[in-house]
Amino acid sequence: MAIVNAKQVEDVRKVPRFRSYLRLEGKIIRRYLHPEWMVVLLVGIILVWYWVEPDSPLIEYMNVALLTDFFLVSILGMYFQDFFWAGDDEPFFRFALPVDLRLTIRAKNLLILGVLLGSVAVVSGVLAVVFRPAPVQLLNGTLFILSVAFPLLHFGNMNTIRMRRKYGRSEGLSILVRNGLAFVGASLPYVVFRVVLGSVFLCLTFSVLAAAGWYLYSIPRTARLLSANKFELLEGS
Amino acid sequence: MNSLELRGLRKKYKRKILALDGLDLEVPAGCLFGLLGPNGAGKSTAINIIAGVVRRNAGEVRVLGEPIGDFDYEYKQRTGFVLEKPVYIEKLTVKEYLEFAAAMFELEEEEGRQRAGELIRFFQLEEKQHKWIETYSSGMKKKVSLAAALIHQPELLILDEPLEGVDPVSARLIKDNLRLMAQQGVTVLISSHVLDTIEKLCDEIAIIHRGRRVLQAKTEDLRHRIKNEVTGETFQSLEEIFIDTVAGGNGQREILSWLKEETNEGSGEL
Numbered sequence: 001m002a003i004v005n006a007k008q009v010e011d012v013r014k015v016p017r018f019r020s021y022l023r024l025e026g027k028i029i030r031r032y033l034h035p036e037w038m039v040v041l042l043v044g045i046i047l048v049w050y051w052v053e054p055d056s057p058l059i060e061y062m063n064v065a066l067l068t069d070f071f072l073v074s075i076l077g078m079y080f081q082d083f084f085w086a087g088d089d090e091p092f093f094r095f096a097l098p099v100d101l102r103l104t105i106r107a108k109n110l111l112i113l114g115v116l117l118g119s120v121a122v123v124s125g126v127l128a129v130v131f132r133p134a135p136v137q138l139l140n141g142t143l144f145i146l147s148v149a150f151p152l153l154h155f156g157n158m159n160t161i162r163m164r165r166k167y168g169r170s171e172g173l174s175i176l177v178r179n180g181l182a183f184v185g186a187s188l189p190y191v192v193f194r195v196v197l198g199s200v201f202l203c204l205t206f207s208v209l210a211a212a213g214w215y216l217y218s219i220p221r222t223a224r225l226l227s228a229n230k231f232e233l234l235e236g237s
Numbered sequence: 238m239n240s241l242e243l244r245g246l247r248k249k250y251k252r253k254i255l256a257l258d259g260l261d262l263e264v265p266a267g268c269l270f271g272l273l274g275p276n277g278a279g280k281s282t283a284i285n286i287i288a289g290v291v292r293r294n295a296g297e298v299r300v301l302g303e304p305i306g307d308f309d310y311e312y313k314q315r316t317g318f319v320l321e322k323p324v325y326i327e328k329l330t331v332k333e334y335l336e337f338a339a340a341m342f343e344l345e346e347e348e349g350r351q352r353a354g355e356l357i358r359f360f361q362l363e364e365k366q367h368k369w370i371e372t373y374s375s376g377m378k379k380k381v382s383l384a385a386a387l388i389h390q391p392e393l394l395i396l397d398e399p400l401e402g403v404d405p406v407s408a409r410l411i412k413d414n415l416r417l418m419a420q421q422g423v424t425v426l427i428s429s430h431v432l433d434t435i436e437k438l439c440d441e442i443a444i445i446h447r448g449r450r451v452l453q454a455k456t457e458d459l460r461h462r463i464k465n466e467v468t469g470e471t472f473q474s475l476e477e478i479f480i481d482t483v484a485g486g487n488g489q490r491e492i493l494s495w496l497k498e499e500t501n502e503g504s505g506e507l
Contacts, residue, residue, distance in 0.1 A: 020340030098313035
């Protein structure tokens with residue numbers, strides 16, 4: 001019989017776990033994400049688009065992407081900031097089993113980012129085909145998304161450390177408004193660096209720093225706070 | 238050596254409900270250990286504290302020789318739990334859930350897949366393996382929890398009412414395997430109301446009442462006690478020992494008033 005020492009055992013058990021987390025979180029997001037929201041979203045965007053004159057000066061920087069993202073982030077808000085509450089029992093599942101909270105948060109954040117980007121692409125595409133607005137600049141669109149994404153993820157991470165919110169009631173509306181305001185706040189660096197100062201470099205540097213902050217600060221801090229508050233969260237589940 | 242030790246465990250819930258009042262417990266390594274107690278005795282609270290999902294007010298928990306803090310979770314890699322409240326996300330299939338559990342317990346992907354498949358077959362869940370867990374019956378959900386507790390070959394298994402709602406065929410298979418695991422050195426703590434199961438399955442039994450341990454003995458010693466009783470002593474079964482321990486032997490003999498009337502009008506006998 002082969003004798004396996006402790007080091008070998010460790011090697012055998014070392015697996016790319018992050019892939020498993022991504023796979024699981026992907027399934028959870030898919031199953032709890034309601035596609036009917038997208039229809040509401042599209043109708044809302046079309047109405048606003050009619051309301052805002054496409055050739056007004058305002059639209060020069062409040063372009064398709066911005067309007068689209070405003071609605072996306074507002075509506076996807078629950079996935080940004082309540083990601084620990086896909087179901088009532090999710091916190092119990094996370095804390096009763098040896099789940100790695102950092103990997104969970106990283107996976108959830110990346111997936112919701114993917115959902116956001118995918119939704120932006122689809123909705124912007126539909127708008128571009130139907131309304132033929134002024135051509136959306138790919139560079140600006142990319143810079144904009146990069147600059148808002150990571151501050152928004154951090155905002156969502158910090159806001160997930162609380163009891164489950166009740167959507168569909170009056171507080172749901174206030175959450176929607178707050179998410180919209182957070183989005184406007186997160187857009188400021190883009191407005192300052194790109195629109196006002198016209199600098200691609202500053203905008204890109206800000207985005208890189210924001211991404212580093214998300215990875216090095218937001219994820220560990222969120223994991224620590226979730227862990228520290230686990231009994232309170234469990235009582236609320 | 239003990240696989241699990243509780244010292245002076247105390248838990249008071251909101252509204253001043255005292256669930257545990259200085260509970261002490263020692264579960265020897267490699268033992269099939271039965272935890273008995275009436276409803277509200279504190280069994281599930283004690284298990285939830287060990288699992289780190291309920292905060293204790295005082296006391297010490299040692300799992301596999303190591304003291305456990307409220308925020309430790311490394312010990313869960315070596316421990317399997319079936320808790321009173323289900324530990325899964327209902328919109329997953331059993332296969333997805335078990336494969337993720339395997340990854341959490343740091344099994345290789347292929348190994349995890351293989352064990353998940355074997356557990357699904359073992360617990361006879363093949364028919365519904367592609368359905369979400371939320372569509373399962375309560376017995377099937379219990380099997381899912383058990384499967385997740387077993388997938389990483391834990392050294393210590395802590396099971397809260399593991400056979401509740403499980404069909405007799407599966408229950409027998411589970412009991413056989415628990416016995417085998419204990420023979421191979423795994424420590425198994427089972428909390429249950431089913432005295433018969435505990436008596437037949439467990440090597441050692443503890444009874445807790447009002448958050449304290451009131452009796453702990455080897456099942457063999459209890460059997461001896463029961464045997465003596467047959468020859469003229471007080472008790473005839475574990476049930477009687479249990480009732481005597483938690484209710485002083487007289488708490489369970491009351492008869493509903495309308496039944497008494499019926500009985501008196503009829504034969505006069507129960």
